[in-house]
Amino acid sequence: MARRAGRALRRVFASSPAAETAAVTQAAYAIQQPVSSGRQIAVSSIRGGAGKSTVAALLALTFAHYRSDPVLAVEADPALGTLPHRLGAREVRWSGSDLAQILDPSMLITDLTGYLLPFSGGGWLLPGSQGAIGTRLDIDTYRVVMTSLRRHFAATVVDCETLPAEVARTALVTTQARVLVTPATPEGVAATRSVLDWIGGLHPGLLPTTVVVLTHSSPDSGVDVRKAAAHLGAGGAAVLPLPYDRHLAAGGAIRSELLGARTREAAARIAAEVMDRAVSRDGSRRRPPHQEPPQPSSQGTPRAERPAPAPVSRPPAPAPRPHPAPGPQGYPQPQAPTGPPLPPQPQPHPQSQPHPQSQMHPQPPLPPTDPRNPYGGGTPR
Secondary structure, X not given: OHHHHHHHHHHHHOOOHHHHHHHHHHHHHHXXXXXXXXXXXXXXXXXXXXXXXXHHHHHHHHHHHHOOOOEEEEEOOOOOOOHHHHOOOOOOOOOHHHHHOOOOOXXXXXXXXXXXXXXXXXXXXXXXXXXOOOOOOOHHHHHHHHHHHHHHOOEEEEEOOOOOOHHHHHHHHHOOEEEEEEEOOHHHHHHHHHHHHHHHHHOOOOHHHEEEEEEOOOOOOOOOHHHHHHHHOOOOOEEEEEOOOHHHHOOOOOOHHHOOHHHHHHHHHHHHHHHHHHHOOOOOOOOOOOOOOOXXXXXXXXXXXXXXXXXXXXXXXXXXXXXXXXXXXXXXXOOOOOOOOOOOOOOOOOOOOOOOOOOOOOXXXXXXXXXXXXXXXXXXX
């Protein structure tokens, strides 16, 4: 009885449906805004078990749901990452290292999709390994893959290694935005502040394009989110919470229809903030909340056609497979969710064709050693 009364009070004093709809619509417009070149977003953390791969999967699913142009998720942490599992991949036949050996400038997106795995919502996944234990992604392979694929995908989410690993440090300065995942604990907040100070020392423009995600591993958090946001936001970084969700806590493939409403809304807010900062690096070009989005036109970046044509004949090449028809040995095909996967989607904006990535920046130095061991281990992912 008391629980029902509490829910009734929350409904009375909660924000109005019109305000909630306006917030969701504003987030959708930010996610769908046009891009002049592919936006690449690095997701990293300060320790294992913080929810890095989970946040990367949520971002990829959200971008694929809202955007009408191609979206890619890249696993750059093959040793410890769980991105393929979170996106529902049952079989991995081609990895980033395999793709790097056959990439050339003449390849079209329809040539590439034969080497990628589709996931729910219409996005594509490039695994980092074929499930071998101890596999690492070398920096040269990472550079080749990210440079070659940028022009084909409007949004690319990269699940990086934990800092201060080599690929993660390179991704910090070569992507258009970065997401730093940290547990919503006093230790996590303190360690993240040290890492943000180090990132700000690399280049003054990195913090304004950084989003910190505070992940909650239990319903009751020991951190005041507002105070943590004020502490971590100094320097220009955005700080957003990801609430506890029973479906995410259970592990395995993320099914958006099983996510709580608060989790879906939080994922949309995080994706909107990340895309807004990736497009407007200095924040001066951000669209004000009251400004109407541009009207759709007939031009835009189309999604890869389905069924996907067979890949180009470059040895070794995967056998042509109709898409999305499943087979006894095929990898999972995108499935339309049976429930409300994410907040309502307005009419999408036209997307501009991405252009090739410019020259990569040099790799930043290692951060200073923290005596409190901010990069210590955590609970298994």
